[in-house]
Amino acid sequence: MARITLSNLAHSYLPKPRGEADFALKEMDHVWQDGGAYALLGASGCGKTTLLNIISGLLRPSRGRVLFGERDVTDAPTAERNIAQVFQFPVVYDTMTVRENLAFPLRNRGRDAAYVEARVGQIARMIGMEGALDTRARGLTADAKQKISLGRGMVREDVNAILFDEPLTVIDPHMKWELRTQLKRLHREFGHTMIYVTHDQTEALTFADKVVVMHEGRVVQTGTPEELFETPGHTFVGYFIGSPGMNLFEAEVSGDMARVMGHPVPLGATYPPTGGRVQIGVRPEFVSLADAGLPVTIRRIEDVGRHRILRGEVFGQPVNLLLPEDRPAATGSAFLQLAPEKINVYSDDWRVQPVGARRAA
Amino acid sequence: MDKSWNNRAWFLVLPVLLLVAFSAVIPLMTVVNYSVQDTFGNNEFFWAGLEWFEETITSERIHAALGRQVLFTAIILAIEVPLGIFVALNMPKKGFWASLCLILMAMPLLIPFNVVGTIWQIFGRVDIGLLGRTLTAMGIDYNYTSDWLDAWVTVIVMDVWHWTSLVALLCYAGLQSIPEAYYQAAKIDQASRWAVFRYIELPKMRGVLLIAVLLRFMDSFMIYTEPFVVTGGGPGNSTTFLSIDLVKMAIGQFDLGPAAAFSIIYFLVILLVSWVFYTVMTNLDREDRP
Known part of the structure; x- marks a missing residue:
């Protein structure tokens, strides 16, 4: 686990960005403290997912550096960064059973079978899928698939951070509450850095200790829910929250x-x-x-x-x-x-x- | 909703019935008709019963042709399916090069069968063909008109050249439908390249692969024009596949009765194998569902 520092970071999807308008992420400096529960809040298309993909290494930023602790990982591939990420839409390996799905990240890292078995059982309990461990993932509902995705994201204990990209979009409302509570508990228990992307302010305010509000490729304010409410740093924060x-x-x-x-x-x-x-x-x-x-x-x-x-x-x-x-x-x-x-x-x-x-x- | 019952509605089916009758049923029945009769010319026909069927089933010549046919189909499936998947995996996903690749891949599919045959017939000739001359110049004893192995290699390479594109394009379409998030998740999960293929790409290509294998099976099992143009079934009988044998019987020797019986059995074999294949594949699919 480590502090994640974004230094002079900027990203453009164009090979030769000309003006500031070409940048999906405007230049920013930001520090994610180790063990923090962050919500990344903003309207659709403001660069939240881009930022997340840069942290996990799926994207290489056009400018600036990404540091994990003291180590510069800007050019390190995703696999080396030891990051877990859960996507907006469920990603499951169709031909595998639920158990194999959950075990996949651990097996790829060569963990021994007994540990994998125990850990998978633990995670299955957490997402409420103990009974379905041996069914194939292919025929499951979107709800269940997303729970598997969440489970796969949480199955590794030693990750530097867990990134959630609007993970509860496809989940039933009552299940949302439950899963969010689970995530909260997981955070308290293991102290992973968690970054939770959402455009839903209730979700952000209930999940996070610190909320980071983005607008048009910029971080406009970082603060506790109270700070965002009492003293919005930007008119967008005022408009978006509340x-x-x-x-x-x-x-x-x-x-x-x-x-x-x-x-x-x-x-x-x-x-x-x-x-x-x-x-x-x-x-x-x-x-x-x-x-x-x-x-x-x-x-x-x-x-x-x-x-x-x-x-x-x-x-x-x-x-x-x-x-x-x-x-x-x-x-x-x-x-x-x-x-x-x-x-x-x-x-x-x-x-x-x-x-x-x-x-x- | 209340539906009224009106038998006159059957008349609405009449046009399609007529169309199918004239285009499929009646021609097929003509064949059935021939298959149970014998003729000595003068347009006189005699009842022959199942004699021709017995002859077809016991004919060693046809057995040999069937054996060659099965071997040929097995070889081209074993080459074209993996090669097609490999090509599809390595095609660019978007941009100018993707379009160019698609056009290049579609090219062989647009060439008429007899033209493909002619191209390879000339290409492989040892006197004027580029391939034939080159191989000879390199000291390789290549001649598809006299050596059965050379003839087989030529016919197989030609089929691979002609049809691998089809498998590749179908697989490419399957691959294009995989959302980027799957590849991203695989990176996060530290999956190896093989695991990505085995657990993401292959399962998503399964549907199109089924179609590809089925199409290639049927087409190759019925292959006629290309080998006929290149080798004419020779040297000897070494590239005489089922269709070539059938045409020799029906048109070359005008043995209408045996040829008709042969046709019917041929048709039933293709139908049976396709059906078995399709049923097995779709059932495998169903077993996955809880």
């Missing part, structure tokens, strides 16, 4: 005061003067209806059970807010109050670090 996503308003910011189309909105901290396109972002959880404040037109009220979502517009910009079940609400004109300490300021989509606390009013 349901519904963060509200963004075009604004002018000076010191501890923002103005949205001339309406003053107090901020929780003091910000330096910034250039570019300035926006303020606040999550729907921290927006409330009030007697005065930002004028809003409520268009729709959606009841989602524990709370209601109000959808409306502030000067033509969409806004969502969460309302407790018991609070009355109606469509039409109203005013909004934003919780000042929960507001983040963005310049050209990146979060602006406040320089100081709010001046006493």
Whole structure:
């Protein structure tokens, strides 16, 4: 096991990339700590799988180095890296039985039969397929096949990391929970570094200690689920995490005061003067209806059970807010109050670090 | 859904019935008709019963032709199937070279049978053929018109040249349908090249291989034009395969009765072997399912 370092890494699928737009992965530096449970979160096509394949050695990066511990493995083949990877769609060896499938990675590495037998039994128990060990993999359901794939990924104990590429896409919802819990337990038990790629934020937030959010080939933020929720480092993180996503308003910011189309909105901290396109972002959880404040037109009220979502517009910009079940609400004109300490300021989509606390009013 | 019962619907089957009757059933029945009769000319026919069938089954000449036929088919299957798989495995997967390979591979399949025969007939001639002259110049005593082994080698190489492409193209199609993730998983699992072939590529090619073997079996078992053009069945009878023997009987000697009986037995043999082969292969497939 080892720390995995990506240094000045970039990848393009074109042989001669011309501009930045040709890169599927923009230049990045990233460290995966040994034993961490990471989720790699991002929309489809943002480079998650590319990054994973570079770590496992299925792809050679166009630029930069990959280090396992102190060792440079950029040019090492997959087999040497001792990495396990589970793919989005089930990969099983059709002609083998479930047992042979699970044993395959161990046998290829020449482990002795007694060890293989014991380990396969252990993994079969974990994925709940003890009873089916001697059936052929060919005729099984997609669910069962993916469980075998997962099992094959976990069967080796000495791997440097286990990479999961949206492994639960084809699995039944109730089974998803169970398998995710199993993965969590496995992580606690063996302490493998795990990188779990997903575009499902619930999956990411429940699985991982650290979530890495990618957007258009870049890592835009790495943090705990709380950090991603409280202080999204990029407007994409705000939008992608949370349901519904963060509200963004075009604004002018000076010191501890923002103005949205001339309406003053107090901020929780003091910000330096910034250039570019300035926006303020606040999550729907921290927006409330009030007697005065930002004028809003409520268009729709959606009841989602524990709370209601109000959808409306502030000067033509969409806004969502969460309302407790018991609070009355109606469509039409109203005013909004934003919780000042929960507001983040963005310049050209990146979060602006406040320089100081709010001046006493 | 309620279906109304109307016997007039049978009339709708009539066109296809007529078509099949004229194109297959009636010609076949003509053969059956000939097979149980004898003639001494003048368009007079006499009932012969199963005499011709008995003669066919006991004929040593036909036994010899059948033996040669089985040997020929076995040899070309043993060469073309592994070679076709090998070629398919080594063809580029995409891009310009893949297209070029496909075109080159398809080429022999597009050449008419008698042209293939003529090409090899001339190619192998010791007086003017490139191959024949070259071999002779190298001091190899090669002459397909006088040496039975040379004739066999020529006919087999010609068939391999003509038909390996078919096996290769079918296998290539099978290989192309394997998702990249399988190869990636194999790398992760540290599978050897042999294991990748044995556990990923071969199982995925199984369906197309079944078709390829079946087609090559039937075609080679019926082979006529190419060896006939090259060797005419000789030297002696050494490359007289079943079809060549049959045509000699039917058209050369005008022995319609024995030839008809021979045809029917020939047809039944191919049908039987194909059926057995297909059933065995599909049953093997089914046993895999739980």
